[in-house]
Amino acid sequence: MAVVGFANGISDRVSLAVAETDVAAALLSTFGISVIVWSAWAIGLVFLLRPPLQPASRLDGIIAAAALLAFLLPMAPLSWLAIAGLAMHILRTSPRSSFLQRGAWILLALTVPMLWSRLLFVMLSEAILQADAILVGWIVGTPRLGNAIQFADESGYLWIAPGCSSLANISLAFLCWATIAKALNRPSSLGDIGWVVLACTAVALINVTRISLMGLYRDHFDLLHGPIGATAASWLTLGATVTICLLGMRRDLPVPSYTGPPVTFSPALVGGVGLVLAVSLAFKLPGLMLLTSPMAPAPGFSGEAARLLEQHGFEVQQVSPGENLAGISGTAGACSVRINDVMPQGWQQSLVAGIAGDHHLVYLFNGKKYSEQPLLHTRADYYWSKLNRYAGRNVPTRPVMAVIFTPACDDLPLRELADLSGR
Structure with missing residues (x-):
């Protein structure tokens, strides 16, 4: 099983x-x-098969x-x-x-990075991402907008995506400790908490340092963010985690364990x-x-929105996704508008608000206009779509659009744009 x-x-x-x-x-x-996950599963399986x-x-x-x-x-x-x-x-x-119980403990710990930490992130994603951003912003020394930090050269913002969160690495540190402890059949003690916290702190610092280097040296962003940077960070995380866990274990000898013939x-x-x-x-x-x-929104919104703006006399062009915000922009006289496709989970709200500044900001979703992103509705739609995709039904997620416009936009067709988001 x-x-x-x-x-x-x-x-x-x-x-x-x-x-x-x-x-x-x-x-x-x-x-x-992670190699930690593969190793934990292999060790747990061996223990489960011993009795x-x-x-x-x-x-x-x-x-x-x-x-x-x-x-x-x-x-x-x-x-x-x-x-x-x-x-x-x-x-x-x-x-x-017994080997059976030790294998079960490892199996249970395996679900922490593979399930429970992901559920925790869904519930507390904003706080978790902002915690990383606070540390990165402190190191880089530039302004922060939620989970986005301004590059050191002030050329844009570094947005901390969910995949860059330290939570995943912290859960791996916990799994590593649990696996080594059960492999050595080491009894638990209060002192373990300090070693686990130390391991979690080490992997979080490695992750934050990597992101900070991206913010400090934008010219090397692709190198640090790409496969080379990810691989280097992964091996550093693995080495730090295993080393700290082994240092925490070596002061105790394993206790006698249950033995029996292999199955x-x-x-x-x-x-x-x-x-x-x-x-x-x-x-x-x-x-x-x-x-x-690709889990793209319902097709056609950007093109239809561009045509609608052009019909109202706007000169439309594509927005460069330098801040991970794709979309279009348009100008008509003193009126300027920017329409961005944003994530339904709400991870880009602070970044959008910072880009908007003193301009007006509205969100369009499912044919309606909102002054703030309707997180309950957009998240429910996203996860419902994902659930259907698991079941083999191609149900596209509805687009969530952030519209930023200047006060001079008296004739902006917001009602028509909202109607497009509901198709």
Whole structure:
């Protein structure tokens, strides 16, 4: 079950990594999944397989059936939820300090970076991104707009995207500590908290330093932000995390652990696991094909908005996405307008407000006009669209547009633009 669940849980990330590059490059980058995650899964699996097979109880069968159902559903994150449930069941029913219990602890810790930290980010994304931005802004020494920091040369803003957040690395530090602790069968103590905090602080500092270098040296942005910078930061993070965890562990010797003969599997069992794995991944294939394609808003808005502005006498041109904000701009006499496509999760609100300055700002979504981004509606639409894509249904997300215009724009066709956003 651990093999089937892990394969289904990482299926979306593996598919995305292959779609963005190619199989060879994705393999070299471990499919965008940390080496810590792969190592933890391998160690946990070995521990789970060490004890001899025991007769399954009725409750074991019910738990396994529920997990299997979650694996068969097309939503990959459900597999991690099922793995967490399996791990907690094993923890409740296995002997203390046994290989089975230690493997279950590692399996449960594995769900922290793969599921729980991502859910935490969804709920607290604004605060998490701004925490990174505060540290980066302090190092670079330039003004900050929410989670955007002005480049040192004042040529624009460095926007901290969700993928650049320190939270992911912090969750990996926790997983690394849990894996090494259970691999050595080391009992927990209050002193562990200090070492875990130290490891989390180290990986956060590495991430913040990398982002700060991007802000200080914009000419080298592509190098620092690209594969070379990402790979260097990844290896530094791995080295710092493992080193700190090992230093924290070495003062204690492992306690005696449960031993037993290695387990053997019948060909029928191996074949059954292979069949379940193939079927569960096949059910996810239609959704994975949609998820790896660009999740663009409903097509045609930018073009239709440009034509509408031109019909009202505006001279329209494309906006250079130097601040990760694509869109169009238009001028008609003293009136200037800028229309940007923004993320439905609301991660660019502060940046948009800073760009707007003293000008007027409205948001357009689903045929309506708002003075602020309607986060509840835009996020619900985004995640509903993503859920449908997991299920193999191509439901495009509705565009969320930020319209910035000068006070002289008395005849700006906001009503017509809002109607376009609802098509």
